[in-house]
Amino acid sequence: xxxxxxxxxxxxxxxxxxxxxxxxxxxxxxxxxxxxxxxxxxxxxxxxxxxxxxxxxxxxxxxxxxxxxxxxxxxxxxxxxxxxxxxxxxxxxxxxxxxxxxxxxxxxxxxxxxxxxxxxxxxxxxxxxxxxxxxxxxxxxxxxxxxxxxxxxxxxxxxxxxxxxxxxxxxxxxxxxxxxxxxxxxxxxxxxxxxxxxxxxxxxxxxxxxxxxxxxxxxxx
Amino acid sequence: xxxxxxxxxxxxxxxxxxxxxxxxxxxxxxxxxxxxxxxxxxxxxxxxxxxxxxxxxxxxxxxxxxxxxxxxxxxxxxxxxxxxxxxxxxxxxxxxxxxxxxxxxxxxxxxxxxxxxxxxxxxxxxxxxxxxxxxxxxxxxxxxxxxxxxxxxxxxxxxxxxxxxxxxxxxxxxxxxxxxxxxxxxxxxxxxxxxxxxxxxxxxxxxxxxxxxxxxxxxxxxxxxxxxxxxxxxxx
Numbered sequence: 321x322x323x324x325x326x327x328x329x330x331x332x333x334x335x336x337x338x339x340x341x342x343x344x345x346x347x348x349x350x351x352x353x354x355x356x357x358x359x360x361x362x363x364x365x366x367x368x369x370x371x372x373x374x375x376x377x378x379x380x381x382x383x384x385x386x387x388x389x390x391x392x393x394x395x396x397x398x399x400x401x402x403x404x405x406x407x408x409x410x411x412x413x414x415x416x417x418x419x420x421x422x423x424x425x426x427x428x429x430x431x432x433x434x435x436x437x438x439x440x441x442x443x444x445x446x447x448x449x450x451x452x453x454x455x456x457x458x459x460x461x462x463x464x465x466x467x468x469x470x471x472x473x474x475x476x477x478x479x480x481x482x483x484x485x486x487x488x489x490x491x492x493x494x495x496x497x498x499x500x501x502x503x504x505x506x507x508x509x510x511x512x513x514x515x516x517x518x519x520x521x522x523x524x525x526x527x528x529x530x531x532x533x534x535x536x537x538x539x540x541x
Numbered sequence: 542x543x544x545x546x547x548x549x550x551x552x553x554x555x556x557x558x559x560x561x562x563x564x565x566x567x568x569x570x571x572x573x574x575x576x577x578x579x580x581x582x583x584x585x586x587x588x589x590x591x592x593x594x595x596x597x598x599x600x601x602x603x604x605x606x607x608x609x610x611x612x613x614x615x616x617x618x619x620x621x622x623x624x625x626x627x628x629x630x631x632x633x634x635x636x637x638x639x640x641x642x643x644x645x646x647x648x649x650x651x652x653x654x655x656x657x658x659x660x661x662x663x664x665x666x667x668x669x670x671x672x673x674x675x676x677x678x679x680x681x682x683x684x685x686x687x688x689x690x691x692x693x694x695x696x697x698x699x700x701x702x703x704x705x706x707x708x709x710x711x712x713x714x715x716x717x718x719x720x721x722x723x724x725x726x727x728x729x730x731x732x733x734x735x736x737x738x739x740x741x742x743x744x745x746x747x748x749x750x751x752x753x754x755x756x757x758x759x760x761x762x763x764x765x766x767x768x769x770x771x772x773x774x775x776x777x
Contacts, residue, residue: 390634393631
């Protein structure tokens with residue numbers, strides 16, 4: 321259908337996954353064009369579709385947007401997930417950036433050289449348990465509300481819940497010590513749009529497996 | 542003076558420098574509290590001032606903001622340097638993120654171990670001249686305006702200026718193929734005592750705030766790896 325955003329990336333999580341989550345949570349249907357070969361990437365580059373020769377790229381509202389954060393900012397603003405004023409937005413940005421710092425480690429993990437993985441996993445677990453989860457649990461505790469900012473759903477909640485799911489894969493049971501995070505995850509997961517996205521067969525991607533990593537390596541070599 | 546933002550960081554560029562630039566360009570006076578020992582950082586953490594135990598942290602308008610982008614977004618919005626609508630903001634974001642990618646590549650060179658420095662420097666230079674500078678030159682060429690977005694100064698022009706000065710430090714010849722991005726040196730025979738930093742198509746000289754920055758002051762800052770607003774010589 322004309323008008324749906326089109327996501328250009330390889331068939332894996334990588335840097336596109338947070339964008340899929342946010343679109344899905346906002347109830348926006350989107351299409352995906354998967355890069356499968358180096359030629360696919362070359363074609364996009366030669367068409368002038370990629371400002372910095374990189375993906376993710378999302379075609380949306382007549383624009384060809386690149387840079388994950390720019391894309392996420394646009395979607396969040398368009399679908400009203402950025403808070404109601406400047407101060408709420410500052411908190412949302414702060415929380416979202418913190419989530420990203422941990423999330424990018426997790427998203428990159430499958431693609432790391434094997435000899436670096438053990439140390440990375442240890443760092444990820446440590447940061448989740450000792451830095452990030454306590455920080456967000458503290459926020460939720462401080463106001464006792466259902467969402468991180470402004471008592472309503474924002475992009476910060478979506479990105480945090482995505483992180484919680486990904487972290488559960490890396491460190492099963494990690495969330496057990498954080499009751500308010502657990503409650504947030506349940507609450508957000510029960511929203512109709514998110515619930516749908518969590519069903520099998522949705523556009524949510526599984527953990528980037530060896531085949532996916534190999535494919536990405538070929539495309540970006 | 543009560544009310545001035547307070548910047549908490551090391552006495553270095555690092556991740557705070559872009560914030561200093563943006564505040565300065567917005568004409569906002571700020572204070573800096575430098576972290577000079579591990580104890581200083583411990584104290585900040587213990588007092589619960591750092592949401593993720595990290596700096597930069599900026600005290601502004603009753604908040605203790607961390608995360609560079611959150612801080613920049615707040616300042617840019619507050620001082621109307623973020624475009625006039627969502628579409629402009631998105632272009633600003635897209636360009637800014639590209640600038641950040643290259644800036645980090647260049648800044649990390651200082652931290653690179655000696656056995657990797659040649660390869661990393663080579664990559665940074667390659668990306669500069671084959672990916673990033675062409676992209677921004679193309680933007681300026683496409684609309685022929687003095688600023689990157691919306692025909693007026695926004696945060697992304699400041700970020701780009703900062704980057705161009707780092708590129709110039711790294712290797713001035715990298716800028717040669719890009720006439721629209723050139724940072725013009727002081728004009729000889731000028732009747733003013735202060736020289737203006739001029740970005741040809743950026744047209745920053747015409748901006749009432751930035752044109753007052755003395756080129757020599759900026760140069761000194763870069764050479765000494767400092768950027769302290771209190772010392773900025775504003776010449777009328």
